[in-house]
Amino acid sequence: MLMGLAANRLHHQSEDAALFAFLRACEAGIRELRLGLHAVGRTHDAIAAAGMLRGYAPLVRYPYGRExxxxxxxxxxxxxxxxxxxxxxxxxxxxPVDPSSIFPEALALKRQCVIHGKPFLSTVASARDWVEMERIHSGLPPDRHADRFHDYEAQTLALIAHDAMKGAMLDFAARNFDLLSRFGCRVGTGTTGQRLNEMAWSRGWPAGEPWVQRFNSGPLGGDAQIADLVLERRCRRAIFFEDPHVARQHEADIQLLERAVTTATHDAVCTTSPVVAQRWCDAARLRGSRAGR
Incomplete structure (x- = not known):
């Protein structure tokens, strides 16, 4: 596999920065997978200066962002x-407070990943979780250092979908109902939450007992309410099916939730594509079977 790699300045300017935390946790997995990395100039230079991924040929330097x-x-x-x-x-x-994070190329990178059903990993937790997912799909044994991402019973999961993606979210949740039901709590915004509850009741979830705790609709602040849970580390995983083709009236609220996720970079995992979300579910089941769960 081949991935792009970039990190804003904050995330590689000190020894305990996010980029190095990710590499310390995942360098072995990256090497096991022979994962190709096209790293933007300053990010590549920071990795080299830190002595990480030393001698790793699949790490390729790309121009600086300004170039x-x-x-x-x-x-x-x-x-x-x-x-x-x-x-x-x-x-x-x-x-989230670096102006370059909202440059056109930064926004386009995420948008094209969503359009093409490819992972866009904007947090340390998301990147670590994805490397473990790919290790599992490659037949490698579970990394015990990644166990905390798979303690579903102790986690809150957010399930959010834009209007054009609500059908995809319902299909995804129904297909993976048993796995998603393992989470200690599920939260969602307005209409999506109600439709998910109706789906759960139709599948035998106790009638009248919410499968998803509903917050306000997105335009009425539901994204902001879930963002608060993320910031308080009370919501560790968000599956957010975005429609990249439609302008949203409450774009600021959506961006607020995305900023909260990147603020909680070591703790929050966010998935924005049905294809990637399903691949995670498949890996979660495989990992559980290998771990004897």
């Missing part, structure tokens, strides 16, 4: 005709 490095990653997510220039997704560790 078009991130733009090139966007084109490679879409897919270029040259061999080795189609990315399977992107790891972009975002500092």
């Amino acid at each position: 078009g490095g991130l733009m090139k990653l966007v084109a490679e997510v879409v897919g270029m005709p040259e061999p080795g220039r189609t990315l399977d997704g992107a790891i972009y560790l975002i500092d």
Whole structure:
């Protein structure tokens, strides 16, 4: 597999920065997977200066962001005709108060990942969880250091979908009902939450007992309410099916939730594509069977 890699300045300017936390936790897995990484210039230079991924040939340096490095990653997510220039997704560790995180190329990188059903990993927790997921799909044994991401009974899961994606969310939740029911709590916004509850009742969930705790609809502040749970580390995983083709009247609220996720970078896992979400569910089942759960 081949992934783009970038990190805002905050995430590589000190020894305990997010980029290095991710690599310390996942360098062995990256090497096991022979994961190719197209790293934007400053991110690549920080990795080299820290002595990480030393001698790892699949780590390739791309231009600085100001020289078009991130733009090139966007084109490679879409897919270029040259061999080795189609990315399977992107790891972009975002500092939510860095102005470059809302540059056109940064927004386009996420949008094209969502459109093409590829992972867009904007937090340390998301990147760590994804590496473990791919390890499991590759037949490797569970990494015990990743166990905390799979303690579902102690976690709250957010299930959110834009209008055009509500059908996809219902299909996803019905297909993976048993796994999602293992979470200690599920939360959702307005209409999505109600439709998920109706689906759960039709599948034998106790009548009248909410399967999903409903917050306000998105336009009335539901995204902000869930963002507060994320910031308090009370919601560790969000599955947020976004429609990248429609302008949203409550765009600021959506961005608020996304900023909360990146603020809780070590704790919050966010998935924005039905394809990636299903791949995670499949890996979670495989991991559980290998761990004897």
